[in-house]
Amino acid sequence: MMLTDKYAYSSSLSRVSPEAKMLFSLVPLAICLLFNSIALSLVTIVIMAVATVKFGKMSLPTYMGFIMVPLGFMVIGTLTILINRFEQGHALLMGLQVGQYAYGIDAGSLNLSLKLVLRALGAVSCMYFLSLNTPLSDLFQVLGRTKLPQIIVTLMELIYRYIFVLLEEVERMIIAKDSRLGNINFKTSMSSLGEIISMLFIRAYQRSERIYAGLESRGYNGQFKTINEEYTYSKNMYIASVAVIILLLSAGMTERFFYI
Amino acid sequence: MNIIETKNLSYSYNGEKAALDKVDINIPKGKTTAVLGGNGAGKSTLFLTLNGVLTPESGEVFFDGKRVKYDKKGITDMRKRIGIVFQDPNDQLFSSSVRKDISFGAMNLGLGLDEVRARVELAITQTGIAEYIDSPTHALSFGQKKRVAIAGVLVMQPEVIILDEPTAGLDSRGASEILQLLSEIKEKTGITVILATHEMDIIPLYCDFAYVMDHGRVITGGAVKEILSKPELLRSHSLRLPRIAHLMEILNKEDKLEVDMTAATISAARAAIKKIVSVKSAGN
Numbered sequence: 001m002m003l004t005d006k007y008a009y010s011s012s013l014s015r016v017s018p019e020a021k022m023l024f025s026l027v028p029l030a031i032c033l034l035f036n037s038i039a040l041s042l043v044t045i046v047i048m049a050v051a052t053v054k055f056g057k058m059s060l061p062t063y064m065g066f067i068m069v070p071l072g073f074m075v076i077g078t079l080t081i082l083i084n085r086f087e088q089g090h091a092l093l094m095g096l097q098v099g100q101y102a103y104g105i106d107a108g109s110l111n112l113s114l115k116l117v118l119r120a121l122g123a124v125s126c127m128y129f130l131s132l133n134t135p136l137s138d139l140f141q142v143l144g145r146t147k148l149p150q151i152i153v154t155l156m157e158l159i160y161r162y163i164f165v166l167l168e169e170v171e172r173m174i175i176a177k178d179s180r181l182g183n184i185n186f187k188t189s190m191s192s193l194g195e196i197i198s199m200l201f202i203r204a205y206q207r208s209e210r211i212y213a214g215l216e217s218r219g220y221n222g223q224f225k226t227i228n229e230e231y232t233y234s235k236n237m238y239i240a241s242v243a244v245i246i247l248l249l250s251a252g253m254t255e256r257f258f259y260i
Numbered sequence: 261m262n263i264i265e266t267k268n269l270s271y272s273y274n275g276e277k278a279a280l281d282k283v284d285i286n287i288p289k290g291k292t293t294a295v296l297g298g299n300g301a302g303k304s305t306l307f308l309t310l311n312g313v314l315t316p317e318s319g320e321v322f323f324d325g326k327r328v329k330y331d332k333k334g335i336t337d338m339r340k341r342i343g344i345v346f347q348d349p350n351d352q353l354f355s356s357s358v359r360k361d362i363s364f365g366a367m368n369l370g371l372g373l374d375e376v377r378a379r380v381e382l383a384i385t386q387t388g389i390a391e392y393i394d395s396p397t398h399a400l401s402f403g404q405k406k407r408v409a410i411a412g413v414l415v416m417q418p419e420v421i422i423l424d425e426p427t428a429g430l431d432s433r434g435a436s437e438i439l440q441l442l443s444e445i446k447e448k449t450g451i452t453v454i455l456a457t458h459e460m461d462i463i464p465l466y467c468d469f470a471y472v473m474d475h476g477r478v479i480t481g482g483a484v485k486e487i488l489s490k491p492e493l494l495r496s497h498s499l500r501l502p503r504i505a506h507l508m509e510i511l512n513k514e515d516k517l518e519v520d521m522t523a524a525t526i527s528a529a530r531a532a533i534k535k536i537v538s539v540k541s542a543g544n
Contacts, residue, residue, distance in 0.1 A: 009396055135396065137357040161356045164398035210351040217311045217344045218352075218412065219336065219368030226360035226367055227376055 004066075004131050011133040012057040013237075018138035020237035021130060024051070027245050029126035032119060035252035038111075041118035043251050047244055048125035056133045066132070070124045074117045082113040136160055141228055154224050162207075169203060170196070262322075263289040263420060263452050264310065264342075269319035271309055279305040281476040282319065287420070287469075292446065292453040294463050294484075297473035298498035303456040304347075305476070307422050312338045324419075340369060343413035347425040349405035356396045358389070358408055365416040376415075383411040386445055403434040407441070414445070420452040427459050435459075439466045460502045464488065464524035472497055485522050504529045 008014060013021065025048070032044045053063050086092065086102045095104020137157070144153045173196050177183065182192035212220075264287040271280040280302050287293050295303050308314040310321065312335030321328040323341065328334055343365070346352045355361040362383055366376040384390050387407045392400060400408065406426070413421055426442070427435035439462055446453050455467070463470060463484055471481040474497040480487065487494070491501050491509060501509060505524035511517045520532040 005396070006399075009394070009399070015394075135357075137355065137360065137396065157356070158354060161354055161397060165350045207351065210346070210348070211354060213308065213313045214344075214346050214352040215354065216313050217308075217339060217346075218365035218416065219339050220364075221368060224354075225364070226355060226357075227363040227373065227380065229357060229359060 005136065007058060007062070007132045008135045011052075013051075013055055013133040014135055014138075015232045016133075016237050017231040017234035018134050018142045020234045020241060021134050022139075022142065024237060024241040024244065025126040025130040027241070028248055029123050031245070031248045031252060032122040032126065035256070036115060036119055037252055037255045038115055038118055039255050040248060040252045041115070041122035043248060044122035045118070045125045047247075048122075048129045051240075052129050052132055056129075058132060063128075063132075066128055067121070067125070071117075071121065074120050078113040078117050081116065082109055084109050138229060150223070157224070165207070166200065166204065170200060173199065261289045262286040263324055264454075265322040266306075266310075267320045267322070269306075269309065269316050269321065271305055271314055271316050273305075278476045280309065280316070283473075283476070283478050285471050285478060285481060287452060287454060289452050290446070290450050291468040292442070292455065292466055294467040294470040295454065295456045295473060296458060296460075296463070296470055296487075296494075296499055297456070298458055300475075301473040301497075302476040303473060304424055306473070307344055307424060307454075307456065310338075310422065311342055311344050312336075340416065341418050342420045342422060343416055343418035345406075345409050345413050345421065345423045345426065347428055349402070349409040352409045352412065353397050353405060356398060358393050358395065358397055358400075359384075361397065361408065362412045362415050365412055369416060379415045379417065383415040386414055386448075387411040387441065403430050403438070406430065406434075406438060410438075410441070417449075418451070420454060423453070423455040425457055426455055427457065427462065435462070442466070458499060460494075460500055461504075464502055464505070464528075472499065474498070484524075488524050489522055508532065 028044055028047070032041055049063060049067075052058050053060050082105055083103060084106070086095070086104070086106065088097070088100060088102055090102060090106060092102060092104045092106050093110060095102045095106075137160075140153055140157045140160075143156070144150065177192045177196060181188075183189035264285075266283055266285050269280055269283040270278055272278045283302070283306060285295075285306075295306065297303050305314065309316050312330065315330045321338075323338060328338055353361050355364070359380060363376055363380050366379050371379070384393055387410050389404065389407050389411060392404055397405065397408070410421075410423075421442075423442070426438055430438060442453055442455075443466060445451060457463075467484050469482065470484050470487045472479040472487065472494065479497055480490065480493060488501060488505050491505075494500060500506065502524045504526060505521070508519050508521050508523050508529060511519050512521050517536060519536055520528070523529045523532040
């Protein structure tokens, strides 16, 4: 089972309406991206962390582990913006004199990279909140009610369901390959990889025929009609969403009009 | 009273060797009938024909005394009344949400939402899956998936439920739990159960009638006791007696003990052995 998926199902917020959670995460995501301010990004990061850890009941170390993954990329990616080459005599916060230029960090570059990292992290936190607290099948249900063509939503659902079945099958094939020394040298492992891939296509095709027979026997007539999941205490989530949006907007406005 | 009767039913894949060859079977209402046979005996083909997934080339199927027409309406009607649980639940469970998957068949019947919800909840209690109803399908064990697959068929409230190899892939405890579950459901709802298997030991415990199939043909059929009294016939079609019945056969033939050879369950064998012991001690 995939990692985020597992947490999404065990989250305390998993039974909350997915629409409410989308409102709670996607609107702040847009605000965070549009305003591009340090304070607002920080507030977003804190709110999403509190929502996931406190209300979603995820352990803080696990959440920090998730945050560290993109953070590493961001820090490395921002280094080139943070450290610049300046003319001699430029007011540096930190730097090194090499020949006729100075290399280092000045107030502008520090501000810019901090903004960038926090804004990206804020946006990622919003997406994390959604994906760590919302089972994917609930998102499909929301998508199903939008104008998106039904066939696409249905395909997404089927693909998601059968990823796991295929993964199981691949795992078994890889074990079978390894146990018969299918990876004893590079050439053999390449050819057995090829075998596995082609076998997987054949198996997927055979399975699709069996699935179709299974669907037909339960009266499939071209449409995947099922009941919708029911959700609990979503009113609080909507109230929280509106509160957070107002908070973020006012923080953003305050910074924009009074601070800068 | 037979709920399903087939007469001269034949089918072949791509016109090659017959997968079903003039099959005549009668399924009594409200009972459990086993269809026995090795691999490639035609069990699965028979079931797919009974569910209208395959259309027979010749022969007739009667449901509740009425001839089934293999047109759109006839097939839809038959699917409403005969449900199939496939061998691999992964072939049957298409949704990652357990509850949604169960509701699929009931929604296809065109029932109202309230009715569907009520039926889904009933199927959940009947199969005892409430504990993991909110888990995603891919996180369930094989036995749990099997139960969900059964629930997905029960929700349509069919008159007949067909199970293809219901114990395959399950450990012995899981297997007896599934069979126990089916017996309970049968008792409560009066549903007719058909199961394909080559697991002979479950036959005397859970089945009332049995058919033996081989190479698309029905070899013999009748009450379980009757079938088990023909060990040679079973053996010539890649089947065997249940272990206990085999023991009784050896005791009878090799050791010349006068035990009841048709005793195929532990309790029946125990009674039979006790009986000859008490006869002997009375004689002494």
